[in-house]
Amino acid sequence: MTSPATFQRDKLELPFLKDVWYVAGWMSEFEGPGPFARTIADEPLVLYRKKDKTISALADRCAHRWAPLSRGRTEGDDIRCMYHGVRFRSDGTCAEVPGQSQAAPTLRVRSYSVVERHQLVWVWLGDPARADLHSIPDLSMLDQPSRRIYQGSLDYAAHYSLICDNLLDLSHIGFLHEKTAGQPVVELTDVPAGSCYMPGGSEAKLIDRGVRAESWISGPTARSVALPKRTPDGDLWTRTDFLVPGIFISVDRMYPSGTANRCGRLAPAPELESLSDTMSIQAVTPISKRESRYFYSFGPRASEVDVSEGAAMWRIVLATFAEDVKMIEAQQKVIDQHPGDQMGGIAADRGFTLYRNLMKRLSSEEAAAARDSASIDQ
Amino acid sequence: MTSPATFQRDKLELPFLKDVWYVAGWMSEFEGPGPFARTIADEPLVLYRKKDKTISALADRCAHRWAPLSRGRTEGDDIRCMYHGVRFRSDGTCAEVPGQSQAAPTLRVRSYSVVERHQLVWVWLGDPARADLHSIPDLSMLDQPSRRIYQGSLDYAAHYSLICDNLLDLSHIGFLHEKTAGQPVVELTDVPAGSCYMPGGSEAKLIDRGVRAESWISGPTARSVALPKRTPDGDLWTRTDFLVPGIFISVDRMYPSGTANRCGRLAPAPELESLSDTMSIQAVTPISKRESRYFYSFGPRASEVDVSEGAAMWRIVLATFAEDVKMIEAQQKVIDQHPGDQMGGIAADRGFTLYRNLMKRLSSEEAAAARDSASIDQ
C-alpha cells in the first residue's frame, strides 16, 4: 500500500493533451452528410462526410466572419458557410468567395485528422503530421457480433478529470452505487470496505499509456451487475484499464472455482473458456473546463443473456451512471467554491495518482515537441 | 434629526461576521437524522442529528475528494461520505477510510458550534471556543403557546445588506406596501409621508448589539396589518429592534387612549395590559454575496384572532414580503450595473447608518481578535 498523497485541488485537473485521439462520438451519431458540431477540449469542430462517405473535420468557424460552419451546407467534398457563402475544401483551404473572381488564399480554416474505428469517431487535435493511428486503443470487443452491445452517452457539467478519477477507483461502487451496480450489497463486516468486489485504485499499476487494476475474487462477494443471472458461483476475474486520453476498458469473467489458484492468481490466458464474460468500454472526452462528454457501452455475450435480461442489466447501468453524474457535478461545485485549499489523500487514490503523473509526463513531452517544432521552423 | 449621509454603493455591503450566531433554519426544517445542507456566509455546511437527537454541523465537504457530505449517510453519531465511503465523527475527525486498516488523521473536516433555541437552529461560524450562547437574542415570544404563530422563509437574489436596510427603515411600508401591509392607505395630506404609522429609520437609536426604533401613534393612522380587526382605536405602541447579525423583533401593542401620555410617551411597562399584542420575529442570513435567506414569523395572540382571521393576516404578510423581494432584487441589479457611483442620503437612513457603523466596529474587533490569536499561536 502506497502512502496516501495530499492533493491540491487544481492538481486534480488533468491537462487537455493535443497529440491524442479523442472520441468525438459513436459512428451512429454521424449518419448522412452532416455537418455535425462537436467541441473537444475547447476546440469547436465541424465534422461532415464527403461524397465517398469518409469523414472530415474542420474548425467550426468560417475564416471570414466566424459564423459557425456547422450552420453551413456540405457541397460535394466541400462545406459552404451559409452566412455570406464562403466555401471551403476539406483541407481547410478556401474554394470560393462569392462576389470575388478569386478565392482568398488567406481565408483558411484549420483541418483535423479524423478516423472511424471500433464504432467510434476519433479526432486528433494536434498537428495531423504527428497523428499516429497505432495510439488508438484496441477496442475490437465493440465489433464482436457475439456480444449484445448497448451504447450511449451523456454530458457532465464538470471537468473531465473528476470522471477519470471516478473510473480509476471503482471502490466507490460499494458506496455511491450501493443500490444499483453495487448490488448485492457487500456486508462491510465480511469484506474490507473500499476493496469491495471491484478493483479499487489501491491495486492500480502502470501499463503502457495507462493504468490497470485487476483482481481475482471468489465466494459470495464475487457478484456484480456485470454478471448474467444464471452465472454460477466461481472465481471472478475483473480487469479495468484506463488509457490516455480517457478510455476505460473493463472485463468481468467468471471461471470455475479453483481457476484463480490454477492461474497463480495472475491474469487467465485469453483462450481459457469462461462461464460468463461481460465487457464495458467507456470514454471521457473533455468539452471545456466544466463540460465533458461521457461515452459508454456494455456488452455481455449474447449467448448468456436474452434481450429481456440484457435490457434489465442496461437499465441498472444507466441508473448507476446517473448517480455518478449527480455526485461528480456536486463535487465540482464544492471544488469551485474553495479555490486554493488542499484535498486529503487516501490509499485508493493510487490509480488516479499514477494516471495524473502519466498525463503530466505526456504533457511535458508535448510541450517539448512543440518547442522543437518551433525551433525547426525558424 | 441627523444630517443625511452620503453612501458609496459598496459601503452598503455589510461584512459577513464570523463570531456570531446565524439562523440556519427553523427547527421544523431539521426533522429526522438528516443530513441537511445549508450555506451560511459563503460556508457550505452539513447538519445532522446524532443518536441522542442533538444536532451537529460540519463543513459540507469530505476531506478526501470534496464530495458534499450532505449527499452522505448518517451512521449513529457519525456521517459517511457516500462517494468513496470515508466516515467522520461529529467533531470532524476521521473514523474510517475504506480499504485502509487505519483512519487517516490528516483527513479532517471543520466542525461548527450549533444549538437549537426558540424554534430556530443557530450556527456559530467562528472558533467554537469563542461561541457565546448569551449572544443569542431573547426570542422567547416564539415559544409562547398563547400566540398563534406562523413561520416561513424565502430566498433573495441579493446581498443581505439590502434586506437589513429594508428592515431598518419601515417608512417604506407606506410606499412599497401601500396595497398590502400599508393598508389602510394613509392620506399623504394628513400625515407626513415616510413617518407613516410605522417607525421610520429617522427615529432609530443604538442599543446593545443593535438598533431600535419605537414610537407611540394615536388616532386614525394608528392602524396596521399587525392589528386584529376588532382592536378598538387607541394609542399604538410599536417597537422594532434589529440585532446583530440580522435579527428583527417587532411588537405592535394597542393600549387605551391616553396611555401614551400616561407613559410620558416612553415605552410602556411590560406588565401593562394591552388591547392587542402582535409580534413578528425575522432573521436575515447571508448565503453568499448575492443570495440571502430570510426567515420570518408572525404571531398575534390566539385569544384575539381566530384561525380564519390569522390566516388572512398571514396572507397579507406573505404578499408584503413578496413585494420586498421584487423591489430589493431589482435594486440589487441596479447597484451591480453601476459600480463606483455614490448613493444619496436622507434622514430615514439613520437606522441603517447606525447599524452599519456597529457592524463595522464588530468586524474590526473580530479582525483584531484574530490577529491576537495568531500572535499567541506563534
Added chain:
Amino acid sequence: MTSPATFQRDKLELPFLKDVWYVAGWMSEFEGPGPFARTIADEPLVLYRKKDKTISALADRCAHRWAPLSRGRTEGDDIRCMYHGVRFRSDGTCAEVPGQSQAAPTLRVRSYSVVERHQLVWVWLGDPARADLHSIPDLSMLDQPSRRIYQGSLDYAAHYSLICDNLLDLSHIGFLHEKTAGQPVVELTDVPAGSCYMPGGSEAKLIDRGVRAESWISGPTARSVALPKRTPDGDLWTRTDFLVPGIFISVDRMYPSGTANRCGRLAPAPELESLSDTMSIQAVTPISKRESRYFYSFGPRASEVDVSEGAAMWRIVLATFAEDVKMIEAQQKVIDQHPGDQMGGIAADRGFTLYRNLMKRLSSEEAAAARDSASIDQ
C-alpha cells in the same frame, strides 16, 4: 473593388456613441403614463409621460437607494420612487423626501433629451445641451398613409456591431435567407454569388453620417421578397442607407425596362413614377455589450398589395429576421470563444469597413469635445 481588409475580432466592436439619437422604441410601445424601462448602450432609463402627454426620460435609479424608478409611480409631471417614496421632477431634481420638511438638493437623477418623431421615440444619451434634432434621419416614409406599414422589434444576444455588419452587406441574403427573403433562389451559375440581386457591401460608398449601397438590376434576377407579386419585370432600383447610430433605410422600386439606362444607371429622380415601391426602415439599438434591440418595419404601397398579400410578405420578413438572429447569436458565441484571433477580410466587407471608420472618427470627435468641455469647465 477595395482590397479586403483583415479584422481583429475586437475591432468589429463599434463604440457606443453618446451624442446621437438612439431609437428607444416604437411610439406604440409607450401608451399611457408609464413608467417604461428601457436600457440603451448600458444606460438604464425610465421613460414616462407628463400630464400634457409629452415624454420624459430619466436614469432608471432613484438617487437615494438606487431602486429602479421604473417600479415607481407617475404623479402629475413627477415620478415617485415606490420604495421609500422620494419624488423627482422630469428634470431630475428632487421634489419631495418623505419624512423631511425639505427635499434634498443633492438627490438628483440624470435627465435625458427625448423626442417622438416618425412613429419612433428617440433618446439622446449625451449632454442635452448638444442634442441636435437635425441629426434624426428623415424617416417620413413611416408617416405615409399611402403605405401598408408593418412594424415590430426583437432582441439579440449579441453586440450590435454584428447586426450592423449584417445590414451593411446584403449579399448574405442569397445564402442565409435562401429559403425566405432570398426567394426565388438565384442560380449561382448565372449570377456571381454574393452580388445576388441585392446590393452587397462591395458596392458601398460613404455618404453624410452613413454608408450607401445602390444598384440597378434587370432581368430575371431582379426579383425580391420586397416586390408585390403582380409587379411586372423591369429595371429594379434598390438603395440601402445605413446611418449613424444604426438606422437602416431601404427602398426597392421597379421601373419599366430601359429606365436604368435612361437614368445613366444613376439614381432615378424621386418624382419618376415606378411600377412598385416598397420600403423598409430598421434600427439597431445597443442595450449592452451582448444585448441589442432590433426595430424593423416594412411598407409596400397599399395600392399594390392587399391585406392578405401584405400579411404574407410580412411573414417572410419575420422568418428572414429569425434566421439572422440564429446566425448572429451563433457567430457571437464563436467570437467569444476565440479572443485575440484575427478574422479574414473579403471584398464584401467594404460597407462595414467604411461604417466602422466613420464611427471611429465620430467617437474621436466625441472624446475631443468632452475634453474641450472639461477644460472650459475648469
